[in-house]
Amino acid sequence: xxxxxxxxxxxxxxxxSLPGLLAEAKALGIEAMEIGLPHxxxxxxxxxxxxxxxxxxQRGATPLRVLETLAGLTESPDLILFTYLNPxxxxxxxxxxxxxxxxxxxxxxxVDLPDSEEPEFEALLRSAGYPMxxxxxxxxxxxxxxxxxxxxPDPGPDHPFAQRFAYVVARLGVTGTGGATDLAPVRERVAAxxxxxxxxxxxxxxxxxPAAMAEVRAMGATPVIGSALVEAMAREENLGAxxxxxxx
Amino acid sequence: MxxxxxxxxxxxxxxxxxxxxxxxxxxxxxxxxxxxxRKALADRSFQAELxxxxxxFVGRPTPLTSAPRLAARLGLQGLFLKREDLTHTGAHxxxxxxxxxxxxxxxxxxxxxxxxxxxQHGVAAAAACARLGLKCTVYMGVTxxxxxxxNVARMxxxxxxxxxxxxxxxxxxxxxxxxxxxxxxRCDKAHYILGSALGPHxxxxxxxxxxxxxxxxxxxxxxxQTGSLPDAVIACAGGGSNGxxxxxxxxxxxxxxxxxxxxxxxxxxxxxxxxxxxxxxxVLHGCKTLLLQDQHGxxxxxxxxxxxxxxxxxxxxxxxxxxxxxxEVLRASDDQALEAATWLCQSEGILPALESSHxxxxxxxxxxxxxxxxxxxxxxxxxxxxSTYQSKLGI
Numbered sequence: 001x002x003x004x005x006x007x008x009x010x011x012x013x014x015x016x017s018l019p020g021l022l023a024e025a026k027a028l029g030i031e032a033m034e035i036g037l038p039h040x041x042x043x044x045x046x047x048x049x050x051x052x053x054x055x056x057x058q059r060g061a062t063p064l065r066v067l068e069t070l071a072g073l074t075e076s077p078d079l080i081l082f083t084y085l086n087p088x089x090x091x092x093x094x095x096x097x098x099x100x101x102x103x104x105x106x107x108x109x110x111v112d113l114p115d116s117e118e119p120e121f122e123a124l125l126r127s128a129g130y131p132m133x134x135x136x137x138x139x140x141x142x143x144x145x146x147x148x149x150x151x152x153p154d155p156g157p158d159h160p161f162a163q164r165f166a167y168v169v170a171r172l173g174v175t176g177t178g179g180a181t182d183l184a185p186v187r188e189r190v191a192a193x194x195x196x197x198x199x200x201x202x203x204x205x206x207x208x209x210p211a212a213m214a215e216v217r218a219m220g221a222t223p224v225i226g227s228a229l230v231e232a233m234a235r236e237e238n239l240g241a242x243x244x245x246x247x248x
Numbered sequence: 249m250x251x252x253x254x255x256x257x258x259x260x261x262x263x264x265x266x267x268x269x270x271x272x273x274x275x276x277x278x279x280x281x282x283x284x285x286r287k288a289l290a291d292r293s294f295q296a297e298l299x300x301x302x303x304x305f306v307g308r309p310t311p312l313t314s315a316p317r318l319a320a321r322l323g324l325q326g327l328f329l330k331r332e333d334l335t336h337t338g339a340h341x342x343x344x345x346x347x348x349x350x351x352x353x354x355x356x357x358x359x360x361x362x363x364x365x366x367x368q369h370g371v372a373a374a375a376a377c378a379r380l381g382l383k384c385t386v387y388m389g390v391t392x393x394x395x396x397x398x399n400v401a402r403m404x405x406x407x408x409x410x411x412x413x414x415x416x417x418x419x420x421x422x423x424x425x426x427x428x429x430x431x432x433x434r435c436d437k438a439h440y441i442l443g444s445a446l447g448p449h450x451x452x453x454x455x456x457x458x459x460x461x462x463x464x465x466x467x468x469x470x471x472x473q474t475g476s477l478p479d480a481v482i483a484c485a486g487g488g489s490n491g492x493x494x495x496x497x498x499x500x501x502x503x504x505x506x507x508x509x510x511x512x513x514x515x516x517x518x519x520x521x522x523x524x525x526x527x528x529x530x531v532l533h534g535c536k537t538l539l540l541q542d543q544h545g546x547x548x549x550x551x552x553x554x555x556x557x558x559x560x561x562x563x564x565x566x567x568x569x570x571x572x573x574x575x576e577v578l579r580a581s582d583d584q585a586l587e588a589a590t591w592l593c594q595s596e597g598i599l600p601a602l603e604s605s606h607x608x609x610x611x612x613x614x615x616x617x618x619x620x621x622x623x624x625x626x627x628x629x630x631x632x633x634x635s636t637y638q639s640k641l642g643i
Contacts, residue, residue: 039545039546040416040546040547041421041425041532041533041546041547042425043271043425043428043429043533044271044273044429044432046429050415054415054416057546062544063544063545064544084531085269085531086530086531086532086539086541086545086546086547087544087545087546088545089529089530089531089545090528090530090541090543090544090545091545111271112269112270112271112531112534113269114268114269114270114272114275116268117267117268117269135271135272136272137271137272137273138273139272139273139274139275139276139277139435139436140272140275140276141250141276143252144252144275144276147252148272169272169273172273172432172433172434172435172436173273173429173432173433173434174429174432174433
């Protein structure tokens with residue numbers, strides 16, 4: 001099982017440092033990683049990731065420059081491009097596929113794109129090998145979850161984790177804020193999901209300490225570490241040491 | 249049994265604007281809201297309650313005031329003002345805020361979240377919540393809090409918590425970001441009263457539905473007072489709640505419909521909030537519409553002397569009506585709006601909000617185009633803008 005799914009914001013602290021960070025993560029045995037494409041209005045993110053996105057934009061991390069920086073990288077975990085729809089819409093599906101082909105990106109997680117809204121855009125990306133990762137939140141009941149997983153299906157065990165998993169949002173609200181997340185209801189939700197799907201699950205939003213990571217792994221799911229890692233990067237902490245402390 | 253799909257149309261116009269581009273956490277709350285909205289509309293007791301509150305609390309119907317001295321000054325034969333400035337709390341925003349607060353109570357929600365730009369929607373939500381016994385939190389950008397300070401004080405007097413939003417430019421866009429985040433965190437207990445005809449479905453439809461009372465009254469009133477319809481109907485447009493509220497009931501009529509955006513202080517991106525010419529199709533705050541953005545799809549900065557018009561996206565239904573050529577969208581600059589406010593003050597003894605002044609500023613243009621009678625939506629009163637008028641006009 002994949003032990004940790006880290007998130008970093010492209011361009012924070014700098015685009016120049018990105019290839020080195022990805023190589024370091026891969027050397028540590030990180031299989032997959034979420035990479036944030038900075039957006040001006042990240043409505044599902046808390047203050048830490050919003051500030052990181054704004055810093056990255058200030059430093060010139062435009063979507064195209066991020067994708068150029070990723071182009072040709074081989075020493076990298078499988079990447080899930082985590083972003084909002086508008087920057088991708090402005091690039092356009094055909095051009096986006098061309099740009100992604102050069103990069104280690106395997107899938108997309110577009111926070112403000114329900115599967116109903118841009119079916120052609122999404123179908124084109126999926127057929128080119130870039131599936132959208134489904135999100136399941138505390139407000140998603142079982143019937144709805146079944147539909148979401150069916151409409152954004154698991155491509156199967158011969159595909160990497162990065163393309164297969166579903167993202168379980170641990171709590172109401174946005175990324176990063178508000179202290180420790182109560183994992184008891186998450187355990188129940190994961191168990192309920194297990195009654196009808198065997199696809200890999202990642203759990204994120206509000207997880208930061210090693211104990212929470214271990215608790216999620218005990219559910220048979222992969223913990224996501226996002227805001228806490230982005231804060232550590234901003235403090236210029238060592239990526240390797242930080243990730244090792246969370247990998248269990 | 250919860251609904252699993254939207255029942256109402258989610259898109260507007262030939263271009264399919266609007267939609268529901270929301271994070272998964274908000275999808276079921278939005279489905280539940282649409283369900284409650286449809287059921288409330290079909291429920292006579294809800295309609296009666298809303299009508300009663302609009303009459304006895306808001307002060308509807310608002311007058312349609314003939315403005316003959318201003319008409320003569322600007323070269324029009326007749327000018328009629330729909331007086332939303334005379335509603336309780338001083339702007340059209342109360343129509344929607346009160347209706348949504350009633351809807352929230354019906355849904356069993358005990359808390360209200362709202363965003364505000366000029367503070368008029370915030371004040372309206374605060375007043376409605378005080379009246380209905382709901383706990384209200386309003387998110388407001390720090391720039392707007394400074395330039396609309398009287399409205400901050402009014403909200404606090406009504407028992408509302410006003411949360412300053414520091415990010416970005418500290419205006420309406422950032423306030424909406426923060427309100428959406430707050431709703432995602434508390435959607436089990438709270439209803440989000442969005443104040444403009446934007447956001448994810450069903451908000452644009454819901455807000456427009458609760459605001460068309462403006463145009464319905466105005467249409468009946470002008471027919472009663474003059475026996476005919478005007479040549480032109482004109483309203484200012486930020487997100488579009490006032491613009492749609494006045495103009496939609498006139499869509500079936502043979503006359504010209506105008507919406508006026510904020511031209512700010514220049515034509516370059518970042519100097520105005522004129523989305524029709526300056527915007528490209530994009531997605532912000534849950535809907536697809538005309539959006540001021542840079543080449544990378546990041547939302548552009550905006551500028552306007554009027555906080556209520558200072559927003560980078562045109563509401564999707566209004567944008568669709570503009571693109572389908574059912575409404576013509578014009579712009580007025582900061583300076584034009586300031587000057588137009590003085591015309592109304594001097595000629596008719598009415599102090600308009602800076603937002604409404606943008607519509608007034610285009611009246612000479614209507615006269616120039618040969619229209620002889622116009623009906624103008626006076627969306628709000630200008631008391632909140634006194635300090636801006638004082639400093640800019642040197643009075």
